[in-house]
Amino acid sequence: MARGSRRARAAALGLLGVLTLAGCSTPNSKGWRFGWPEGVTDQAADMRKLWTWSCIVALIVGVLVWGLIIWAVIRYRKRSDELPRQTAYNLPLEIVYTIIPFIIIVGLFFFTVRVQDRVQARSANPDVTIAVNAFKWNWQFVYPEAQAPDGSPVNTIGNTNEIPILVLPTNRSIRFELASADVIHSFWVPEFLFKLDVIPGNANGRNNVFQVTVRKEGAFVGRCAELCGEYHAFMNFEVRAVSPQKYDAYLKAREQGMDTRHALQSIGQPGTAVTTHPFDLDEDYQQSRGVTNTINTGGSGGGGNG
Numbered sequence: 001m002a003r004g005s006r007r008a009r010a011a012a013l014g015l016l017g018v019l020t021l022a023g024c025s026t027p028n029s030k031g032w033r034f035g036w037p038e039g040v041t042d043q044a045a046d047m048r049k050l051w052t053w054s055c056i057v058a059l060i061v062g063v064l065v066w067g068l069i070i071w072a073v074i075r076y077r078k079r080s081d082e083l084p085r086q087t088a089y090n091l092p093l094e095i096v097y098t099i100i101p102f103i104i105i106v107g108l109f110f111f112t113v114r115v116q117d118r119v120q121a122r123s124a125n126p127d128v129t130i131a132v133n134a135f136k137w138n139w140q141f142v143y144p145e146a147q148a149p150d151g152s153p154v155n156t157i158g159n160t161n162e163i164p165i166l167v168l169p170t171n172r173s174i175r176f177e178l179a180s181a182d183v184i185h186s187f188w189v190p191e192f193l194f195k196l197d198v199i200p201g202n203a204n205g206r207n208n209v210f211q212v213t214v215r216k217e218g219a220f221v222g223r224c225a226e227l228c229g230e231y232h233a234f235m236n237f238e239v240r241a242v243s244p245q246k247y248d249a250y251l252k253a254r255e256q257g258m259d260t261r262h263a264l265q266s267i268g269q270p271g272t273a274v275t276t277h278p279f280d281l282d283e284d285y286q287q288s289r290g291v292t293n294t295i296n297t298g299g300s301g302g303g304g305n306g
Helices: 002-024 042-075 091-119 244-255 260-266 283-292
Strands: 128-135 138-147 153-157 165-169 173-180 185-189 194-198 209-213 218-224 236-242
Touching (some): 042 091, 042 194, 128 165, 128 185, 153 165, 165 260, 173 185, 173 194
Parallel strands (some): 128 173
Antiparallel strands (some): 128 138, 138 153, 173 209, 185 194, 185 218
């Protein structure tokens, strides 16, 4: 009877573990994501792996703890009024439950630092450099390597009626140099699985810098992830990832004088954002735009969405 009871308990624990893992799995050929969004960059893939293995370790620990709790409840349930044997301490057990958590913490720390180093790595000569200027409450994207007809760098700046679109090439290393004209903002694209606070006062190329390589074409919403004022929620943008050939054609069209909308249409892309849309704004915001649009963009010049 005792043997059958032990087998039943083991089967119940095994079933619990299977159900737990099945509930957290996703039909993804690249592995379980445990609720993590599907990233589109090389860096996002590294972070997804760290998240997946952290969840697996947590599940193993959780199943072990749940199993021990259930076993203790069943094994040491009250059978009579007789007081059970008392144990003051168990040195081997105390050593085990001290060492194992320490090993888990050291392992998680090691792999976290390794992934962090890869995510934050920057090459000396990236394929593309984009300057991102954040201001209350919109974005400006500058392509310093492309020149508009007036001699200023090609750029796109958002306004109250149109979401700014940041056009990026796939399969090329992209360096983002972020700057803020006023307060702390945060550049966040959920599909990058990464965000970076934009701290005012830091020159481009120093602290507000990160690099990614996008592997998937498409349109991805971007947002400010730092509460930056009354209209923080309106500070959206869109990333449009296209093939390297279309990206080069887009910049060439911009250099010929086309605005963002018509340049995108010339490469077969929608001219306006498809992942988000402008919000209705009140008169106070409209008046404030007359001041904030005069931000210092470091000589970025005009050439906005049009």
